Amino acid sequence: MPPRLGEAFERVQSDIDSAFDAFLPVPDDSRARLVEAMRYAAIGAGKRMRPLLLVATSELFGVNRNAAINAGCAVEAIHAYSLIHDDLPCMDDDAMRHGKPSVHKAFDDATAVLAGDCLHALAFDILTQLDTSADPFVRSELVATLARASGHDGMAGGQMMDIVSQEENYDLRQITRLQQLKTGALLAASVEMGAVLGRVPPEGRAHLRAYARDIGLAFQIADDLLDVEGDEAKAGKALRKxxxxxxxxFVTLMGVEQARAQATMLVEQAGRHLSSYGEDARLLVELADFVVKRDH
Amino acid sequence: MPPRLGEAFERVQSDIDSAFDAFLPVPDDSRARLVEAMRYAAIGAGKRMRPLLLVATSELFGVNRNAAINAGCAVEAIHAYSLIHDDLPCMDDDAMRHGKPSVHKAFDDATAVLAGDCLHALAFDILTQLDTSADPFVRSELVATLARASGHDGMAGGQMMDIVSQEENYDLRQITRLQQLKTGALLAASVEMGAVLGRVPPEGRAHLRAYARDIGLAFQIADDLLDVEGDEAKAGKALRKxxxxxxxxFVTLMGVEQARAQATMLVEQAGRHLSSYGEDARLLVELADFVVKRDH
Known part of the structure; x- marks a missing residue:
């Protein structure tokens, strides 16, 4: 990882942990278990790819870092809730996540359902607390972007398609659509929210959207490759599933070699979409590259 | 039920069904099952107590009915998602809801988890689409009110306390706190959101908040009484649980007679909080009365 990208990841990871810590004081009553489960899922875990995408995009437009971190925290709360629910026995039934027992294993199923629900609500709570002084429409647009990207027309809709795909034989077009929803929608929302914070009007976001679409697909192809070739210890979860x-x-449909070539092509294409931003977009370009080169 | 209240209920029920129908077209792909499950839970079921509270409050301040119905639809989406998740085998494990199989029985557990999550996201999506032309802060305040009332400091926090209460012996103070969160928070949010739509500043909402607090507790006492004395066919769910x-x-701690007296007292008190609104608040006063006299 280039030093600048490594530093940016570390800084965002630390800022997001601090933000969750501040948003989630443990109450002095029987909700303590619930908030402990939320903290267990949200703090000290994950690469924070989505917050970094949001922060790096917002930096192109000189957005206040604190606002960007809090918006990133909201996206990460949605991501964290979705992992808790996806890991449940009635869903993907995964016992490990980020190298430790998943929430329903460390706590119990009921607490996991509720902790997911509460991180979901927290995401929107955080967005309404954002200091976007100059423009009151920004908060509402952030909420709209995140709600749309996470619901039945986004992430959760993709998860449903993923479940159904185990019974039906999807072709490449259907797999692409599934993944655009399941992982692509929230990655794209991260970039979009950075642009919203930067007061970029919708018609000025075309290059950024094209970048986000390309890295979303590249990310999922890389994930499929990792499932085949990756190291479980580094991934911190079960592979070969x-x-x-x-x-x-993508790998079963295209084969390993073609999948890898496709991911590389997408990353190069993603970088070109940002050429008009020049050197300012270096972090986003490095991040696109990291998406396919990561080992977890 | 007084004719005016009966009419108001019917009109809100019909408007909320139409709103959900419009918000939830069934997609032509494998997400169809997910959206069918959302529609199964959200359309044609429930008294719509929360939307009616919101609409009746907003009418005190001359709010456009369409905006109030859509905001009520958002609150009801949160209520519907919470029932789906509460009914899951790992939670309260209820097979019946509103007189028909609960969502995980009619579909399956995974679809129920996702349908709940998607109704949750839909609630916030709806609020950002609201036409509140005159005041862009209104949408953000509605989102904040609903997110706070449904998360770990509200409804879901109360559900956690409810789960823990089966292991610990709560006293009246703890049961009151539990119920203020579990059912009270969302009922109070419904009244609050009506006031937000009516551009009532926070300092002008004291009477309405006191009304909401009283009917929230009365509602739960009535629920506890129904669990002991009610008719399962009318309730449309298992009782005696x-x-x-x-x-x-409230009933085990106070006894049936004292619980009933307490509920009646709270309803009278709730009505007095609205005396300054005079005849305009008749619907809200009748609604408070209905809360303890209902048979389901």
Whole structure:
């Protein structure tokens, strides 16, 4: 990882942990268990790819870092809730996440359902607390972007398609659509929210949207490759699940070599979408590259 | 039920059904099952007590009915998601809801988790689409009110206390706190959101908040009484569960007679909080009365 990107990741990771810590004081009553579970899921875990995407985009437009971090914290709260629910026995039934027992294993199923629900609500709570003094429409647009990207027309809709895909044989077009929703929507929302904070009007966001779409697909192809070739210790979760479940992925449909070539092509294309921003967009370009080169 | 209240209920029920129908077209892909589950939970079910509270409050301040119905639809989406998740086998494990199989029985557990999550996101999506032309801060305040009332400091926090209460022996103070969160927070948010739409500043909402607090507690006492004395066919769900689970409730702690007297007292008190609104508040006063006299 280039030093500048490594530093940016570390700084965002530390800022997001601090933000969650401040948003989630443990109450002195029987809700303590619930808030402990939320903290367990939200603090000290994950790469914070989405917050970094949001912060790096917002930096192109000189956005106050504190506002960007809090908006990033909201996106990460949605991501964290979705992992808690996806790991449940009735969903993907995953016992490990980020190298430690998943929330329903460390606590119990009921607490996991509720902790997910509460992180979901927290995301929107955080967005309404954002200091966007100059423009009151910004908060509402951030809420709209995040709600749309996470609901049935976004992330959760993609998760439903993923569940159904185990019964049906999806082709490449369907897998692409599934992944654009399941992982792409929230990655794209991160970039979009950075632009919203930067007061970029919708018609000025075309290059950024094209960048986000390309890295979203590249991210998922890389994930499918990691599921086949990755190291479970580094991934911090069970791998080889796609094959076990007989699921169609970019790798089963394209083969390892073509999938890798496709991911590389997408990353190069993503970088070109940002050429008009010049050197300012270096972090976003490095981040696109990292998306396919990461080992977890 | 007084004719005016009966009419108001019917009109709100019909308007909320139409709103959900419009917000939830069934997509032509494998997300169809997910959206069908959302529609199954959200359309044609429930008394719509929360939307009616919101609409009746907003009418005190001459709010456009369409905006109030959509905001009520958002509150009801939160209520519907919470029932889906509460009914799950790992939570309260209820097979019936509103006189029909609960969502995880009619569909499956994974679809129920996702349908709940998607109704949750839909609530905030709806609020950002609201036409509140004159005042852009209104949408953000509605989102803040609803997110706060439904998360770990509100409804879901109360549900956690409810789960823990089966292991611990709560006293009346703890049961009151639990219920203020579990059911009271969302009922109070409904009244509050009506006032927000009516551009009532926070300092002008004291009477309305006192009314909401009183009917929230009266509602829960009435629920506990129904669990002991009610008719399962009318309730459309299993009753006598509190006793089976050995749970402390207002009724176990106060006895049937004192619980009934307390509920009646709260309703009278709720009505007095609205005296300054005179005849305009008749619907809200009748609604308070209905809260303890309902048979389901």
């Amino acid at each position: 796609d094959e076990e479940q007989g699921k169609q992925t | 509190d006793e089976e689970q050995g749970k402390q409730t």
